[in-house]
Amino acid sequence: MGALDGKVVLVTGGGNGIGRDCALIAAQEGAKVVVNDLGAGLKGDDAGSAGPAEEVAALIRANGGQAISNSDSVTDLDAVYGMVEQAKKEFGGLHAVINPAGILRDVMFHKMTEADWDAVIAVHMRGSFNVARATIELFREQNDGAYMFFTSTSGLFGNIGQANYGAAKMGIAGLSRIIAMEGARNNVRSNCLAPVAWTRMTQSVPIKDEAAAERRKVMAEKIRADQPARFSVAMVSPA
DSSP states (O other), X not given: OOTTTTOEEEETTTTSHHHHHHHHHHHHTTOEEEEEOOOOOTTSOSOOOSHHHHHXXXXXXXXXXXEEEEOOOTTOHHHHHHHHHHHHHHHSOOOEEEEOOOOOOOXXXXXXXXXXXXXXXXXXXXXXXXXXXXXXXXXXXXXXXXXEEEOOHHHHTOOTXXXXXXXXXXXXXXXHHHHHXXXXXXXXXXXXXXXXXXXXHXXXXXXXXXXXXXXXXXHHHHOOTHHHHHHHHHHTSOO
């Protein structure tokens, strides 16, 4: 028996990093998984590809699980509604969303362009709104739904060069808290995680000094993406 037996889970950003492990672990725990990933680069400024999402979905199926892929963008509300319909058509419903999809456009604030700001806000803040708005009525009606959103220490504590990212991540924390408050009477739960893990996103942060280099070395050796992923899967389980 798995922690997510009988559940259908949408994982955004499921082609890489924490999202990939969330999708794989959710499937191991018995969930039917919709693996969403745009397949774009870290800055979100290329055309994208269906490859990463389908690779993860195929791996789940090869291991005896059930999964389908989706390569639409979380920045498009209609596309997210499409993900919900895809889950309902293929698997008969949807019970949880794990939403680590994200990009970075790191730059000092006095050099930040509107495009740098808008792109990050669109994926993180607007994307979190979209996945919640496209599912909240379904979750309330069936009295069964769970969200795992992703905030960041870049918002909680601050990080130089990440004003856009930090602002979006703090907004997500507030969004998650209020969804949880409003959803409690309908068994709709929402939680938020500020993870640290060795992924392509953390690898992209510049090393400024020897202390940062040492922290990076420890992270690469000891802080794996599957650790916050396991916690995320546990938090959307009925238990």
